[in-house]
Amino acid sequence: MLRMNKDSFVFSKKSSKSFHTVWKAPSNIALVKYWGKYGVQLPKNPSISFTLSNCVTTTEVSFSPNDKKKYPTFEFYFNKNERKDFHPKINQFFEYILPYFPILEDHHMVISSINSFPHSSGIASSASAMAALALCVVDFEKQFHPELGEQDFFKKASFLARLGSGSASRSIKGPLTLWGKSPAFRDSSDLYAIPFDSGIHKIFKTYCDTILIVDKEKKQVSSSVGHKLMQEHPFAENRFDQANRNCEFLKSVLKTGDIERFIEITESEALTLHSMMMTSSPRYLLMKPNTLNIINRVWEYRFETNTPIGFTLDAGANVHLLYPAIESEKVITFIKSELLDYCQSGQFIQDRVGQGAKKM
Ligand code: PMV
Numbered sequence: 001m002l003r004m005n006k007d008s009f010v011f012s013k014k015s016s017k018s019f020h021t022v023w024k025a026p027s028n029i030a031l032v033k034y035w036g037k038y039g040v041q042l043p044k045n046p047s048i049s050f051t052l053s054n055c056v057t058t059t060e061v062s063f064s065p066n067d068k069k070k071y072p073t074f075e076f077y078f079n080k081n082e083r084k085d086f087h088p089k090i091n092q093f094f095e096y097i098l099p100y101f102p103i104l105e106d107h108h109m110v111i112s113s114i115n116s117f118p119h120s121s122g123i124a125s126s127a128s129a130m131a132a133l134a135l136c137v138v139d140f141e142k143q144f145h146p147e148l149g150e151q152d153f154f155k156k157a158s159f160l161a162r163l164g165s166g167s168a169s170r171s172i173k174g175p176l177t178l179w180g181k182s183p184a185f186r187d188s189s190d191l192y193a194i195p196f197d198s199g200i201h202k203i204f205k206t207y208c209d210t211i212l213i214v215d216k217e218k219k220q221v222s223s224s225v226g227h228k229l230m231q232e233h234p235f236a237e238n239r240f241d242q243a244n245r246n247c248e249f250l251k252s253v254l255k256t257g258d259i260e261r262f263i264e265i266t267e268s269e270a271l272t273l274h275s276m277m278m279t280s281s282p283r284y285l286l287m288k289p290n291t292l293n294i295i296n297r298v299w300e301y302r303f304e305t306n307t308p309i310g311f312t313l314d315a316g317a318n319v320h321l322l323y324p325a326i327e328s329e330k331v332i333t334f335i336k337s338e339l340l341d342y343c344q345s346g347q348f349i350q351d352r353v354g355q356g357a358k359k360m
Contacts, residue, residue, distance in 0.1 A: 002182075014030075017143070018065065021139045025056060025161075028167065029050050036231070042190045046180030047167075050175065050209065050322075052209060061109050062109065078115075100160065127165055132163045132242060138160065174195065178193060185247070200254050202257075204254055208352045211348060212335070214290045219315065226277060233281075245306070274313060297342075335348065
């Protein structure tokens with residue numbers, strides 16, 4: 001097993017060859033939120049997420065030797081169109097991962113990505129995109145180092161995906177993953193996410209997530225700016241402590257299947273995330289009036305019908321409705337009849353908990 005720390009899992013460089021691989025990686029939705037980082041993409045608090053099933057990025061990479069250059073070169077295609085505007089983000093990713101992948105340095109890559117969900121839906125695709133790209137890169141390396149075992153392969157992929165986008169570290173495995181050092185989880189680390197699938201109550205293995213698209217526009221304040229604002233945030237330390245405690249509470253809730261407590265923790269996490277935005281300096285709001293309309297209506301519906309449906313929010317205006325699969329018929333009827341008016345162009349995405357990334 002690889003000892004994953006910053007220096008201990010770099011393989012020596014071997015002679016180059018061409019290689020082609022395709023990986024499909026899912027998006028994820030955090031239940032306990034990561035908000036605030038230190039060093040190079042390391043989290044100030046542990047986070048836990050559901051891995052999704054339908055919101056995925058499929059990425060294909062062709063690697064070919066390019067002896068003349070001492071830096072990886074690439075072309076990038078998104079939904080079959082060449083997209084140079086993605087280059088800065090991908091360049092930064094290669095810059096971060098190169099010390100761990102000397103093998104990449106004299107290669108040219110043709111990278112082609114397709115998202116299953118609309119790019120302009122306001123759903124961040126960086127988690128699934130970075131996870132899929134990281135998996136392609138580790139797969140390439142494995143050709144030269146077949147001794148890389150399955151567990152280490154995915155650990156390294158999570159480590160690399162993290163360097164592209166923190167939450168991407170949680171998009172490798174499923175149905176739930178934890179990223180960040182937590183005293184409640186043995187083997188947890190700030191460097192990569194770990195899956196936890198043993199001891200999870202069966203109700204959470206098929207949980208549903210309906211994503212209500214409230215606003216498709218690019219958000220006004222990016223997550224990287226939001227993470228930075230946590231550095232000087234007056235409530236930061238309390239927030240990090242709270243997230244640590246919530247990871248611990250959620251661990252036992254996920255075992256017992258206590259949905260009431262699950263809803264309490266996840267809704268509180270969502271609203272706390274947005275409170276951090278509202279109380280940072282400068283302050284900002286990513287929720288829209290329809291985000292609040294949906295939350296209020298969901299609360300009324302839960303109270304009136306006793307249906308165990310809760311919500312969570314990403315760093316944006318869209319609402320993720322979380323509920324057990326056995327409730328889905330009833331909940332979808334409710335969504336269609338009462339919530340779609342609050343969605344931009346009536347758009348929503350039906351998803352559920354998934355098992356993690358796959359080689360195609
Ligand atoms: O991975 P980033 O840097 O885009 O940050 C994601 C932060 C949240 O989505 C708001 C929370 C999370 O844990 O995914």
